[in-house]
Amino acid sequence: MIRYIVRRVLFLIPVLVGVAFCVFTLLYLTPGDPARMVLGDLATESALQEFRAKEGLDQPYLVQFGNYLYKAVFHGDIGRSYVTKRPVMSEILVAFPYTLKLAAFAMVIAILVGVPCGILSAIKQYSIFDTLTMIFAMIGLSMPVFWLGLLLIILFSVHLRWLPSSGFDTFQAMILPSVALAAQSISMVTRMTRSSMLEVIRADYIRTARSKGQKESIVIWVHALRNALIPVVTLCGLQFGHLLSGAILTESIFAIPGVGRLMVDAIKTRDYPMVQGGVLFVAVAFSIVNLLVDLLYAYIDPRIKAQYR
């Protein structure tokens, strides 16, 4: 198992170098001169030249990329924001807790709502509950988060005045953005739990458990659930990675100063180091979440653990 973990961690390295390369190249190829963006239209040619030399922008492409990687790996330095002049890393570390909190909240909501709804839908297949759940899941899946977010604000903040429309510092303020962000995940978790459960409750070993004289509740919650959850865990892992990186819209609508908003602002101002750093950071977070999910997976399913002995 430890060998498996080490191997999985080592596998992260090429993935992250690849991500860094892609982000770096994309921004390099994007039209627009960061020197002019930062110094403004009135800057003199010599000032522009000086800025390019100072930031290494006059160097060949591969040299620029090599320098970037070298500093990132050995000094944890992923550049300095053109706009705020502060290190990108410290800007991200300020913003990240908001994003993490938002994603974690949304994930908890998705699991707490999605898993039980999925199980009940499967047990009562074709019942009214099942039908309604599937309709809501379809709506949740189809509704874009920016639209749902606005609707929630109109209803709960403007009309009912129950919850604040922005910020993320109090518990009340966290509710609307988390729900808006969770909507798609709730739907996906519900649907996955339902279909996985439907498959499992028809399995032979469920019949075996019943033929032992086991209570129906234990048959469902012990025998069926643990088997049915295996694909759900994978989905939740992917979803959590998605929530971490996909909170951009939610953060923009609810004015939450997270990594997503940091990146949107950086893109608007062509703050290259900030965009690069943000994407790299999100990619690292995504990869680590995936690694944790794979390990959890091996814990739940002994057949997988056996493969990695």
Next chain:
Amino acid sequence: MTMNANDLLLDIRELTIHYVTDNGTVHAVEGLNLELGRGETLGLVGETGAGKTTTALGITRLLPVPPGVVRGGQILFDGEDVLLKDEEEMRSIRGGKIAMIFQDPMTSLNPVMTVDKQVAEMIKLHRKVSESEALEQAAEMLDLVGIRRERLRDYPHQFSGGMKQRVVIAIALACDPKLLIADEPTTALDVTIQAQVLELMKNLKRQFGTSMILITHDLGIVAETCDKVGIMYAGRLVEYGDTKSLYDNPNHPYTVGLFKSVPDLEEDCDELSVIPGLMPDPMDLPSGCAFHPRCSHAEEACSRERPVMIEIEPGHFIACPVRARALGKA
């Protein structure tokens, strides 16, 4: 079919089970009568779709509902009708008094639970024992079926098919049931393993004094294992008798056809004989005797009247008035 009621462990009377689907009603079991004495082994033989498994699931009330519906009849187990029991009483019967072995050992065990726990679960449900005692008894039971102690904490995927079926047998017999229903227990295993598993079941059955219903479509297995045989066709019993008298003297045209379709090693034969036609559509069974469209002995009356069981020699019954008449028994 009569036997001293006290000797009967299981007495099924006019059992009718249907599956109601959107496309129509499947007549899986139609007016089935079946008896099983204490300590006896009954072989239930028939083609796929004859209603064997449905009967077995009906006895333990494990039919998938919907679509399964018991339309009528009685299932007297130890003199009490299991169809009238509530769910809690049924739970103590399942596993405790009637245990089942299913066809496919590959999928019959929970993949995320160690095998000793799966046996111990059965023991804990029916005996008042602690977790550790249950595990100890499970270990003894697994030892009995030939699974060594060091493999107790293994998961099902670490065992071969034959070994898994041994685990399934250990689960089934763990609480010393009165009746064991084995639904094609060896169909999914290869031939050498089949023989081992059957031998094991026979020995354990003797050791525990369990009655058994062995569901199969393998006439050879029945000959080796069973005291009595029931031949099922389209949800009904068509012939029933002692294994010896039925094998020596099969009489229902369907049974005769079945025996003819088994190749004989001693005789040269280019082509196997087959029963002409196909199993009837269970949603639309023929009137009268369900076998009459395929039967060379069929008479006009066969399509009108449902045949009853007629005793043609002591303990040997057929549901065919034409053949019974030919034997001078009707």
